[in-house]
Amino acid sequence: MKRPASPPLRPIKGRTLREIAYEELRNAMLAGHFEPGQLITIREIAALLKCGVMPAREGVQQLASQGAFEFLPNRSFRVPVHTLEELQKIFEARALLECYAAERAAGTLKPSQVRTLRRLLARLAVADEALDASQAISTNYRFHFMIYEACRSPYIVDAIDRLWLRIGPLHLRVFQSNRSDQHEFFSVLPQHAELVDAVEAGNGPRASIILRALLTQSLAWYEVHAFQEAPARGAEQPQAARPAGSRTARV
Known part of the structure; x- marks a missing residue:
């Protein structure tokens, strides 16, 4: 037929x-x-x-x-409020996927891309002085995903992106914290520069080790400074939506 x-x-x-x-x-x-x-x-x-x-x-x-x-x-x-156990599981999955992506990305970035990564780091270095929260968070996202996308696996990148979506709102806690806690969070920027060096040099195992350490430090910061237990399901109090960019005090 x-x-x-x-x-x-x-x-x-x-x-x-x-x-x-x-x-x-x-x-x-x-x-x-x-x-x-x-x-x-x-x-x-x-x-x-x-x-x-x-x-x-x-x-x-x-x-x-x-x-x-x-x-x-x-x-x-x-917007979800994660329990400590949920947050730890998300970071566990992030470590598996992101360290693999960074290792695969090593040696694949063009010189122009490496220069862009270093410029993004320079912006993050003054994040708590010159950038607002959304600019700093967006810059951090762009930095990491420029590396992850170089692993040339859209499936891995998509899985990582979904994990970042789950914790995107949690990043606000950094900018709702006091100056001392913010400086502690951004103290890992030199390790980010080392990550760029490792990726540029094609040293995948080194890039993976550095990124795993960064994720461990990030999780530890949230556990100490930003974690709050989620209320029982169905017991939350109404909180109206606000225009993008609005802020409330840290809880």
Whole structure:
């Protein structure tokens, strides 16, 4: 039997409203514009994005499927508040994936990419003086993922990205802490420079060791300075959504 001819479909150009809503929400989540425990309704998201309810709902639902939001019974969503055990498991998975990606990326970066990494580190070095929270968090994300993407495995990078989505709001705790605690958090920047050196030199095992140490130190900081126990499921108090960039005091 002769196969029916393919329909005369043409590629869809541009992005749909759902894709734009998802990307904007995803970027806001990664940049720390939402706080742990924050409650959000679809109408509030639609108002912030200046779009219809349908694309806002689809964007939030896609992020919820990736663990960035939690469904609540009253048709609202909540930014997860992780328990200590959950946080430790996330960092355990990050170490496995990110150290592997860094090792695979060693020796693959172009000189221009290495120079970009060093410029990003220079920006982070003054993060607590010249950059606001979202700029610093975004710069840190760009630094790490420039290395991870060089491992040339989109599946590994996607898995890492989903883990970062789960803890994006937690990064705000750094900038809600006092100056002393912030300086302690950023004291690992010299090790980031060593990571760049190892990747540039093609020393994958060394890059993996450095990154594992960085993740261990980062987890230890959050355990001491930023961790809070999640309230019992269903017992959270309402907290209205706020425009991107708004801040509250550290709890």
